[in-house]
Amino acid sequence: MTFHLTWEDNLIVVKIVAIYSLFGGLWIYLSDSALGLLVRDPDIITKIATYKGLMFIAITAALLYYLIGRYIFRLSESGRQIAASEEELRSLLELMPVGVAWADNKGAIKYINHNFVEKFGYVLADTPTVEEWYFKAYPETDYRRDVVSQWNADISEYHTNGTPVPPRDVKVTCRDGSVRRVIINTQMSMNRTLVIFTDITERENQQEELIKKQKLESIGVLAGGIAHDFNNILTAILGNISFAGMFIGPDHKAEAPLIQAEKAAKRAAELAHQLLTFAKGGQPVTSSVAPRQLIEESMSLVLRGSNAQSRIEIAEGLSNIEADAGQISQAFNNLIINAVQAMPGGGTISIQATNASLNDNSNPHGIPAGEYVRFVFADEGCGIPAENLANIFDPYFTTKSSGNGLGLASVQSIISKHRGHISVSSTVGKGTAFTILLPASIKSSSSGEAPYPAGPHAGNATGASASLLVMDDEEMIRELAEVMLDELGYRVTTCKNGEEAVALYKNAFGSGAPFSAVILDLTVPGGMGGHETARAILDTDPMAQLIVSSGYSNDPIMSEFRSYGFIAAVNKPYGITNIAEVLDNLLKVEKKQQ
Helix, strand or coil: CCCCCCHHHHHHHHHHHHHHHHHHHHHHHHHHHHHHHHCCCHHHHHHHHHHHHHHHHHHHHHHHHHHHHHHHHHHHHHCCCHHHHHHHHHHHHCCCCCEEEEEECCCEEEEECHHHHHHHCCCCCCCCEHHHHHHHHCCCHHHHHHHHHHHHHHHHHHHHHCCCCCCEEEEEECCCCCEEEEEEEEEEECCEEEEEEEECHHHHHHHHHHHHHHHHHHHHHHHHHHHHHHHHHHHHHHHHHHHHHCCCCCCCCCHHHHHHHHHHHHHHHHHHHHHHHHHHCCCCCCEEECHHHHHHHHHHHHHCCCCEEEEEEECCCCCCEEECHHHHHHHHHHHHHHHHHCCCCCEEEEEEEEEEEECCCCCCCCCCCEEEEEEEEECCCCCCCHHHHCCCCCCCCCCCCCCCCCHHHHHHHHHHHCCCEEEEEEECCCEEEEEEEEEECCCCCCCCCCCCCCCCCCCHHHHCCCEEEEECCCHHHHHHHHHHHHHCCCEEEEECCHHHHHHHHHHHHHCCCCCCEEEEECCCCCCCCHHHHHHHHHHHCCCCCEEEEECCCCCHHHHCHHHHCCCEEEECCCCHHHHHHHHHHHHHHHHHHC
16 A cells, blocks of 8 residues: 655645755855854864754754654544554655664664764664663673663653653664663653664764863973973983992993983883873974994893793994984884784794985885885784775774784874884784884994993083073972083083073173073973073174073973073983083083184
8 A cells, every 4th residue: 555645745845855954054054164264273173063963963852753753643633543553654764864773662673864874883683672772772781781671761751750761872883783871762652662863972082082182281380390300310310320420430330320321211211201202293303323232222121021032133334313213112112012912922023224325216205315224023923804904003992802902003193203214014923023213423433432431520621611500499309410510521500590590691692701502491380481491691692602401301492492592401300421522512612612
């Protein structure tokens, strides 16, 4: 039997669709237009859009609930042949942008619309009864029991007191095994149960991503404060260790423990630096770095306690790289960790390092032509399926049950910030290889350096007549700097904030004996920091030689110090070797003029 909508019914259908379309269109157009005019910050727009979308879902669900319920009520009141009404309602519901299903009072599902099938993958034959739907949509026993119990209680409350069934937020398992977040609205009418399924999965995902981003930002703020205080403490520790090393000979029993203590302090500094880099994604503060040391340290750190073996192949005459040692160590560590995890039964991790030249005709990587160092990290693990290769560098993408999907994303970020390139090749069952290109340093490859300056006055030739001003808010760093630099042969004056530094420099400059160099702490809580101090000093003496120092190694001033009036940068924590090298390079011109 074929049923046709009457003119009156057609009018009602048109009204429902028109009301829904008009409301939806106006909502999207007006709210998005207003949002674009009032707000410019992308994060705030994303957050508002999320709540706006949830409000739209709630209001449209309520609108559909009201319109469809009113239509059903009209049909029941009019007393029509029921089958014709169902056919008419089906025609309407097939147009709805939400999943709709209804069941009779015996629990037999009589209808599901096209959107329901499209979203969840089930056809009517898959779930002929409400009970069968429960088992497929909620396969986990405890969760199914909770959902069904709550729904039955709502239905009982409706039949007892006439209380409307409230909307419920549930997780529905689709036919393909995926899980979607759904708001369920239930309407009871004519001995039938009508259920509207509003999919909010994408909105929830956006909200979760926003929350993750906000958490990372919070971690960044916390990490910055911790890194600053921690690096100040480590500066005192590392500085005193390296200072003590100046007074002992190579055969002294204390030399080996001091060197080990210095390495441990540097490792602690790297941990703080890595946390800050991950949380804030700072620009690298580069210097000429020997790759062999970074590779060997990363291999030793990660493979300790594992059943993996290592093979390191370093080409003869390998160039140094222009890099932030802490950030590149973090990248190497992450790659080696991945390799170990890919070989739970053991295997060999090999790292090759060779020099490479890129010119305009042999450069498929989109990085500037020039001299590079090529690193290849290869394992003998399970490999990466082809369908996953394109996604492995995406934040939060992971195939590990305990992974957070940030390891390779951090690696790619670090390599990109170093103006390098990373690529991957993999064969399932045979292993994976990551190839990295990093810019070579213009400085020649270092053959190694002594852990401490040779002799008690190693810097005296350069600094004998040089006077230094050191500004730092930490008393222990000021005291350390004074005795350490005095031992190197410099005349040292210290102060605790920028106001004092500016006054001291103006007095010295006015007397005709300006300081040879000034070391300024970048961050001074409650006082004038290094940036403002530098500007004030340069206003007095444009030729002032200023060195910036900070535990916030990812601050843009540290990576672009010349743009802010400084001529050198020293990361905290630093030892006597670091500060002696910087001052020696800085004051060698003055030495020639003396």
